[in-house]
Amino acid sequence: MTQSLRSEDRPGSRPHPTLPGYYGRAEQRRGFVRDLFNHTAPDYERVERLLALGSGPWYRRRALTRAGLVSGMQVLDVAMGTGLVAREAARLAGGPGQVIGLDPSIGMLAEARRALALQAILGRAEQLPVRADAFDFLSMGYALRHVADLDSTFREYFRVLKPGGRVCLLEITRPRGRLALLLLRLYMKGVVPTVARLVTRHRETARLMEYYWDTIAACVPPETILAALARAGFADVQRHTELGIFSAYTGVKPL
Ligand SMILES: C[S@@+](CC[C@H](N)C(=O)[O-])C[C@H]1O[C@@H](n2cnc3c(N)ncnc32)[C@H](O)[C@@H]1O
Numbered sequence: 001m002t003q004s005l006r007s008e009d010r011p012g013s014r015p016h017p018t019l020p021g022y023y024g025r026a027e028q029r030r031g032f033v034r035d036l037f038n039h040t041a042p043d044y045e046r047v048e049r050l051l052a053l054g055s056g057p058w059y060r061r062r063a064l065t066r067a068g069l070v071s072g073m074q075v076l077d078v079a080m081g082t083g084l085v086a087r088e089a090a091r092l093a094g095g096p097g098q099v100i101g102l103d104p105s106i107g108m109l110a111e112a113r114r115a116l117a118l119q120a121i122l123g124r125a126e127q128l129p130v131r132a133d134a135f136d137f138l139s140m141g142y143a144l145r146h147v148a149d150l151d152s153t154f155r156e157y158f159r160v161l162k163p164g165g166r167v168c169l170l171e172i173t174r175p176r177g178r179l180a181l182l183l184l185r186l187y188m189k190g191v192v193p194t195v196a197r198l199v200t201r202h203r204e205t206a207r208l209m210e211y212y213w214d215t216i217a218a219c220v221p222p223e224t225i226l227a228a229l230a231r232a233g234f235a236d237v238q239r240h241t242e243l244g245i246f247s248a249y250t251g252v253k254p255l
Contacts, residue, residue: 013149013150013151013152013228014026014148014149014150014220015144015145015146015147015150015215015219015220015225016145016215016218016219016220017218019211019214019215019218021214022211022214029148030148033104033146034104034105036204036207036208036211037081037103037104037105037107037108037208038105038106038107038108039107039202039204039205040107040200040202040204040205040208041081041082041105041107041108041110041111042107042111042201042202043196043200043201043202043205044081044082044108044111044205045082045084045111046199046200047192047195047196047199047200047205047208047209048084056084057084057087057088059242059246060084060085060088060141060170061088061091061092063168063170063240063248064085064088064089064092064137064139064168065092066240066248066250067137067139067166067167067168067248067250068137068166068168068250069089069092069093069137069139069166069168070092070093071092071093071094072093072094072098073093073098073135073136073137074093074098074100074134074135074136074137075089075090075093075098075099075100075135075136075137075138075139076099076100076102076128076130076134076135076137076138076139076160077089077099077100077101077102077138077139077140077141078102078103078125078128078138078139078140078143078157079102079103079125079140079141079142079143079146080101080102080103080108080109080112080120081103081105081108081111081112081141081142081143082108082111082112082115083101083111083112083115083116083118084141085139085140085141085170086099086101086112086116086118086139087115087116089137089139090116090118093137096116096117096118097118099118099119100118100119100120100121100130100135101118101119101120101121102120102121102122102123102125102128102129102130103120103122103123104122104123104124106122109122124147125140125143125147125153125156125157126147126148126149126152126153126156127152127156128156128157128159128160130160131160132159132160133159133160133161133162133163134160134161134162135160135161135162135165136161136162136164136165136166137161137165137166137167137168138157138160138161138165138166138167138168139167139168139169139170140167140168140169140170141170142170142171142172144169144171144219144225144249145171145215145216145219146215150220150224150225150228151228151231151232154228154229154231154232154234155232155233157232158232158233158234158253161253162253163253163254163255164252164253164254164255165252165253166250166251166252166253167229167234167249167250167251167252167253168248168249168250169225169248169249169250170246170247170248171219171225171247171249172216172245172246172247173216173219173222173241173244173245173246173247174216174217174219174245175244175245176244177244180244180245184245185213185217188209188212188213188216189210189213189214192209192212192213193206193207193209193210194206196208196209222239222247222249225239225249226238226239226249229249229251230251233253233254234251234252234253235251235252235253235254236250236251236252237249237250237251238250238251
């Protein structure tokens with residue numbers, strides 16, 4: 001019998017290996033992540049505001065501008081969550097009508113729609129339910145660690161962008177220096193979950209923040225992400241960093 005590997009089982013282009021402290025097998029990851037974000041959606045922005053290390057609306061807007069988002073562009077914001085990137089994209093592109101947001105968490109989509117009346121669709125980055133060559137700009141904020149497979153995700157991004165279209169992926173990267181790594185680990189794994197326990201309504205929110213750090217610590221290095229973008233066909237693939245931990249990966253679909 002021929003058996004083809006599902007992307008969840010193929011270690012090659014996973015953003016991080018299986019994390020047994022959270023789910024047992026690779027195929028359980030997707031349900032675990034969806035439930036985690038569904039349960040914590042009402043708390044997400046409160047935790048983000050308090051503890052985002054400056055990666056709030058201002059940073060998102062700046063990164064989108066630097067990546068070439070201008071008025072009039074049609075934007076797909078993948079992993080929209082509560083809409084922190086989508087809102088900035090709408091401001092830059094000329095209004096909510098210019099942006100479609102996508103997320104697999106119904107809880108997150110409901111929160112996003114509360115703040116901004118834009119078109120929101122349920123879906124996953126690895127299999128976008130949108131037609132080819134439809135968007136000028138595709139953004140994704142802090143969710144690359146949650147996809148099953150970088151190659152299939154980036155092939156989808158390439159497919160849905162128009163020729164000349166741009167991709168902009170924001171991520172937190174594990175610092176290279178040992179001291180910086182230690183300090184960030186203490187902050188993200190110690191301070192953030194403790195504060196989350198104090199200021200939020202759901203126990204799962206502290207767990208989300210622990211998972212947040214563990215996926216950052218286990219994530220493939222930036223070079224692997226850049227190589228996967230290039231493999232998907234993107235040109236002018238680059239990574240812009242701030243403070244050594246805020247990464248913005250960009251690329252262009254050739255004309
Ligand atoms: C940390 S939140 C980021 C939300 C928002 N982009 C921001 O900048 O604040 C991560 C989001 O990724 C979504 N997500 C998880 N797995 C995904 C997948 N396979 N495809 C697309 N989105 C996914 C989650 O539901 C969640 O809303």
